[in-house]
Amino acid sequence: MSEQNLIRHIIGGESRSDERTQPVYNPATGEQIAEVVMATPKTVDAAIADAARAQRGWRRTGMVKRSKVMFKVREIIDARQDELAAIITREHGKVHSDALGEIARGMENVEFCAGLMHHMKGESIEQVSTGVDVKQIRQPVGVVACITPFNFPAMVPLWMMTTAIAAGNAVILKPSERDPSAANWMAEVFREAGLPDGVLNVVHGDKVAVDSLLEHEGIKAVAFVGSTPVAKHIYKTSADHGKRVQALGGAKNHMVVMPDADLDSAAAAAVSAAYGSAGERCMAISVAVAVGDIADDFVARVKRQAEGLVVADGTQADADMGPVITREALERITGYVAGAAEEGGTVVLDGRGHDLPDRGFFIGPSLIDNVRPGMKVYDEEIFGPVLSVVRVDTYDEALELINSNRFANGTAVFTRDGKTARSFEFDIEVGMVGVNIPIPVPVGSFSFGGWKDSLFGDTHMYGPEGFNFYTRRKVVSSRWPEASDTQLQMGFPTH
Numbered sequence: 237m238s239e240q241n242l243i244r245h246i247i248g249g250e251s252r253s254d255e256r257t258q259p260v261y262n263p264a265t266g267e268q269i270a271e272v273v274m275a276t277p278k279t280v281d282a283a284i285a286d287a288a289r290a291q292r293g294w295r296r297t298g299m300v301k302r303s304k305v306m307f308k309v310r311e312i313i314d315a316r317q318d319e320l321a322a323i324i325t326r327e328h329g330k331v332h333s334d335a336l337g338e339i340a341r342g343m344e345n346v347e348f349c350a351g352l353m354h355h356m357k358g359e360s361i362e363q364v365s366t367g368v369d370v371k372q373i374r375q376p377v378g379v380v381a382c383i384t385p386f387n388f389p390a391m392v393p394l395w396m397m398t399t400a401i402a403a404g405n406a407v408i409l410k411p412s413e414r415d416p417s418a419a420n421w422m423a424e425v426f427r428e429a430g431l432p433d434g435v436l437n438v439v440h441g442d443k444v445a446v447d448s449l450l451e452h453e454g455i456k457a458v459a460f461v462g463s464t465p466v467a468k469h470i471y472k473t474s475a476d477h478g479k480r481v482q483a484l485g486g487a488k489n490h491m492v493v494m495p496d497a498d499l500d501s502a503a504a505a506a507v508s509a510a511y512g513s514a515g516e517r518c519m520a521i522s523v524a525v526a527v528g529d530i531a532d533d534f535v536a537r538v539k540r541q542a543e544g545l546v547v548a549d550g551t552q553a554d555a556d557m558g559p560v561i562t563r564e565a566l567e568r569i570t571g572y573v574a575g576a577a578e579e580g581g582t583v584v585l586d587g588r589g590h591d592l593p594d595r596g597f598f599i600g601p602s603l604i605d606n607v608r609p610g611m612k613v614y615d616e617e618i619f620g621p622v623l624s625v626v627r628v629d630t631y632d633e634a635l636e637l638i639n640s641n642r643f644a645n646g647t648a649v650f651t652r653d654g655k656t657a658r659s660f661e662f663d664i665e666v667g668m669v670g671v672n673i674p675i676p677v678p679v680g681s682f683s684f685g686g687w688k689d690s691l692f693g694d695t696h697m698y699g700p701e702g703f704n705f706y707t708r709r710k711v712v713s714s715r716w717p718e719a720s721d722t723q724l725q726m727g728f729p730t731h
């Protein structure tokens with residue numbers, strides 16, 4: 237690979253290399269297009285030292301100036317979003333419109349953060365005791381690590397780093413090594429928007445880099461999004477090293493289709509939520525729960541629509557769905573589909589038989605009916621374009637099924653009945669719920685997060701909870717005594 241195709245770290249505003257590298261592929265062609273450097277613990281040390289220096293200046297920078305950086309970031313990304321979307325499509329594979337959608341969801345947080353003067357406001361009480369006032373202020377935690385997954389190379393970093401920076405922290409962003417270029421592109425944008433060097437650093441790498449970050453005393457908070465086994469490791473190791481941590485994990489999102497639902501719109505919603513972005517969304521629907529006697533009809537409608545999807549290179553204008561991220565992912569997904577019949581499932585649609593490009597990491601949409609807990613396709617997160625259908629007789633069975641699942645990121649109910657929708661909203665043990673909406677992703681002024689094995693930690697990500705995560709509260713009690721207030725008091729104050 238030429239020097240031009242080497243994706244380097246950005247530390248203290250400078251591009252830096254490392255000896256070890258890893259190939260980066262275009263999943264639509266299967267070809268290697270670049271190489272990314274992999275950080276050693278020494279590189280991580282250097283990045284944290286630079287970030288700590290920069291953070292001392294950044295937290296002293298006026299909030300109005302910080303807010304202006306956010307406005308400028310918004311303006312630049314908005315004007316150049318096609319460029320960023322093309323980078324995402326080239327390394328991730330998702331279709332251009334989907335890449336633009338991810339950028340739009342990330343930008344919502346940039347917009348939210350531009351209002352940082354409001355979000356950083358504290359509280360105060362006058363006259364708690366005679367002449368004593370108390371206030372609570374928010375201060376940044378210091379240098380934070382943001383570790384992100386491959387499936388949203390722009391949105392997830394924009395959720396984490398923007399909030400952290402707005403709150404006055406410095407960031408070490410460790411993006412996925414499978415699609416690392418979007419992170420560098422965004423770091424350049426923040427710089428162009430006026431962010432001082434060193435406040436946002438991009439360190440590329442794998443477990444070596446991540447573990448160095450988790451164990452380093454210079455890192456005060458860790459935000460992570462990725463698979464559940466790694467999320468557990470991040471949560472535990474960060475806690476062992478005394479850091480605050482939020483670690484979002486995997487998902488198995490169920491969509492309940494009630495007998496009274498509008499089946500056409502439910503089927504269309506299932507197709508877009510199961511197969512959009514080749515099923516590589518943490519909010520993808522991977523299980524449809526058909527209640528009562530609508531299952532045959534629902535499955536037939538999903539099949540009809542899924543069969544017509546155009547699976548192609550994401551740069552192609554008519555592509556509905558691109559490739560999956562790697563050859564290993566393709567083999568893993570294929571294995572689930574191939575094994576489904578043996579486990580007792582009915583393979584209604586086999587993605588291997590879809591009209592597919594003859595190179596790249598492609599598989600078409602698969603639909604497996606008569607799936608039950610205990611089958612691998614049900615129990616495990618596939619993270620590919622595979623929709624399982626579980627048939628149940630009643631609403632209560634659907635509720636029990638979802639509440640028994642170890643994952644609890646998102647879920648949805650399709651019904652025309654307000655009482656059913658309200659009961660679902662009340663009883664379901666899942667962090668994000670859609671009512672006649674298949675991917676209930678919160679908007680910028682709410683935060684994002686699941687329950688159970690989908691989130692380790694106690695705060696959700698970005699938005700208002702993000703500002704809680706990235707700040708420490710400090711309580712200041714003050715009194716301005718009169719010259720005559722000189723009496724000695726040895727007891728604990730009773731007011």
Ligand code: NAD
Nearest residue numbers: 384385386411412442443446462463466484485486487518
């Ligand atoms: P992943 O867990 O493999 O990787 C995530 C990050 O962790 C990457 O930066 C990677 O370099 C690093 N990493 C990988 N293995 C590691 C290890 N052993 N030790 C330390 N660090 C390690 O996840 P992925 O494949 O990039 O992303 C897909 C997963 O992310 C899916 O499980 C998906 O559900 C999940 N996800 C969840 C959400 C959510 O909001 N809950 C959002 C997006 C993605």
